[in-house]
Amino acid sequence: AQSVTQLDSQVPVFEEAPVELRCNYSSSVSVYLFWYVQYPNQGLQLLLKYLSGSTLVKGINGFEAEFNKSQTSFHLRKPSVHISDTAEYFCAVDNSGGSNYKLTFGKGTLLTVNP
Amino acid sequence: GAVVSQHPSRVICKSGTSVKIECRSLDFQATTMFWYRQFPKKSLMLMATSNEGSKATYEQGVEKDKFLINHASLTLSTLTVTSAHPEDSSFYICSATRRGNEQFFGPGTRLTVL
Numbered sequence: 001a002q003s004v005t006q007l008d009s010q011v012p013v014f015e016e017a018p019v020e021l022r023c024n025y026s027s028s029v030s031v032y033l034f035w036y037v038q039y040p041n042q043g044l045q046l047l048l049k050y051l052s053g054s055t056l057v058k059g060i061n062g063f064e065a066e067f068n069k070s071q072t073s074f075h076l077r078k079p080s081v082h083i084s085d086t087a088e089y090f091c092a093v094d095n096s097g098g099s100n101y102k103l104t105f106g107k108g109t110l111l112t113v114n115p
Numbered sequence: 116g117a118v119v120s121q122h123p124s125r126v127i128c129k130s131g132t133s134v135k136i137e138c139r140s141l142d143f144q145a146t147t148m149f150w151y152r153q154f155p156k157k158s159l160m161l162m163a164t165s166n167e168g169s170k171a172t173y174e175q176g177v178e179k180d181k182f183l184i185n186h187a188s189l190t191l192s193t194l195t196v197t198s199a200h201p202e203d204s205s206f207y208i209c210s211a212t213r214r215g216n217e218q219f220f221g222p223g224t225r226l227t228v229l
Binding site: 049106 | 119121145149150156157158159161206208210212216218219220221222223225
């Protein structure tokens with residue numbers, strides 16, 4: 001069975017600092033990888049996804065992630081964060097090859113951006 | 116495009132009553148809908164997968180008689196929490212997928228059982 005590990009449950013940073021949120025997955029087959037953001041009391045919004053092709057994926061709000069197959073990682077990065085980036089971030093994997101779209105989520109990382 | 120709504124956004128009910136939560140895909144036909152439960156400061160736990168016109172597939176440990184799922188059309192799925200108890204209090208989120216590889220999430224429903 002696949003699993004997703006988000007190594008940091010909380011990441012506090014100062015505004016305009018760079019940030020990296022870590023995600024590792026375990027799977028023996030090809031995977032689709034996703035990062036979602038959740039603001040308080042809201043649903044999930046897709047930030048970016050990796051399906052195939054270029055390993056560097058750019059998403060919304062200035063975020064990007066790099067798929068590293070050898071390290072089974074899909075870390076999320078942003079060079080300069082804003083107060084408004086404060087939210088919970090979830091990494092997710094679909095290892096069905098898109099056949100059933102079922103996602104396994106990590107436990108989430110709370111990003112807190114301080115002024 | 117690809118907007119998913121949930122209704123209600125919040126509901127408070129008494130223990131022993133049943134509560135229905137609706138999930139609608141507003142601008143597309145959803146081949147599959149998913150129901151998740153999210154505990155405070157926890158990840159999303161998939162409860163069940165539902166396809167239009169067929170019975171839902173429940174994840175291990177989820178009581179199908181307690182969490183009734185109906186997917187009557189390509190744009191509507193409902194989750195009914197029957198005989199609700201305080202431990203059923205949670206944030207319930209649905210998602211929908213069309214012919215593709217992305218799930219579109221609803222805004223969630225906060226259920227509080229007194």
